[in-house]
Amino acid sequence: MSASGERRLLKILHIDPERNWGGGEAQVLGLLTYLAKQGHRQYLLAHPQGQLWPRAQDSNVSLIPMIARNDLAVRPAWAIRRLIQRENFDIVHLHTKRAHALAAWFAAGSRRAKFVVTRRMDYPEKSSARARWLYNRGADGVVAISQKIADLLRDAGVEERKIRVVYSGIEPARFRRPRLGSTPVGAIVGTVAVLEERKGLRYLIEAAAQLREQGLPIEYRIAGAGPLSAELQELARRLGVADRVQFCGFVSDPAAFLAELDIFVMPSLFEGLGVAALEAMAAGKPVVASKVGGLAESVLDGETGLLVEPGDAAALADAILQLLQAPERAAGMGRRGAARVEQRFSLDQMARTNEAFYYELLAQS
Template structure:
């Protein structure tokens, strides 16, 4: 057995949101006889707790910040150079836009042998100003020159990277997110879980999962509730996640007088179990890479109503395994929820197709295999 490849994965936030979950699902399944992995992130938190339980080492760099701050960004840049030189990683794999840029430039200066970056959705999106798109595209091109491989999780971002010459085709590869479907179709005690959630045994339940902030647009989900309740007055709406918009959303719920029908559950470690006992999954994001929460709902055999944005429209084919709606359109969202509540056979058909798609197209083991091939190809090229 040859020498193991020494990997570092660079994140910022120590939470377990979609990007962090995708990274953890990958690194926790890498062949231990071929790879060693260290995670670099801003601080200790839920992510580092999970890493510790899996005996995956991590390095904390407090200067890593999500927001742009020239002082901290320069400090993080210097600290990354020191960290890379000290640990002599064979491959540094960065995630998301800002750590992706700083990490790749620092890696180049530190003479890291191989640099990999995953685009979980570019920093610019459908709602970005043209000047922002122009600037971020230039930065991505610059970082692309330092990259040995750029992994992109959806078709539209892949085509954009090619068309805008962010990198040459031989540096780009599409590897979607993936999940372990078995985690989402295990038998759950339906009555016990519903009792725990304070949801009635026969109460039709709609669920949304995501951080409560601008990108996820949770207000659109909440504004759809009164329209659904006009036809199905006993429905329950579950919101899993927390974030900076929670107080505003609680106020909106009071204004709409729907407090009895909407429950905030906060972040949960039993999302896979909760998804087993709900009827419909809703996702109202304004932009995404490739939504892990939608994949989780699909694996759970649930019909999905989601916004028609890049990534989402690769997972959900309108009218075939769910419905796509215009971003921000709470009336259209309510209409599609009502359609599914009114037609159980349609909902079940969508759910079955979703489970089949996850097994056939979004299996985490395939993601791991393809990524290991990327590592080995660039390391021994």
């Protein structure tokens, strides 16, 4: 804050060395775009072949290449240390686990910058000692994208005063799309997810098999790519639902995909918040989701969707069936979900809260 009471513009370094595009990278891009509009001077350390790099080029951000092959990549860490010493940043924001792991090598290189870490996953910390060292000594502030993550960090020994809950956000207007395809004979149930174990997609396929036994004409669409693609397709064949389950691969326009669904399902085993569920809610879809992580904070059970225990295909099938048998109830959930996202989970709100946290940390010095 300046003597005149106006907030001074900040010099901010963002670090996200991941190659793939995920919910976290979408949040980083949204934050970059918002902060650029506020006039802050920003730098982004990112993988030059990563999917965030080309998208960030339109955000008025200075791009710096960074390749870190693992958490012990000492050479790029020393280069970052020199950069921090030279540029005198106000804020260094570490957006991924890999970036945070490297911070121990370069955090001591700044006498001015405040280090902020964003924690997006709801995995419990395996070592409380490691958590205390990484978060209490290697960070001035910790952004948790859900209260569940904040609780896990606190339980691992992270100082509560350092933690701020900042929910991930989306642009709700992007997902208000009419259904363009012809009206299907039956219902369409779908999801958007990386095809990996923690997303629990095998339980959706098992639920599809259980519902088929009841003779219900349901089509299932799974959008996304990942290491379990072949295994999940084989499971669908083995359970006799390969003709009902469509693997759509990566979709470049998730809003158009969501517009065609009747019910969105997120059967995750772990989930920081569930941005895909927020997008489905913004599209006016009722959500069936696992009662894990931040999903229990974004999806209100009985109000905007139904929550089930993780790893329970029978419960998943029952929840889908409940909504199919009560279309007016499902439609009401969709409307309430869209209103909830508009009120609590906008991209601008996420970015504004991060910005306010930056100023709060700087005021402590």
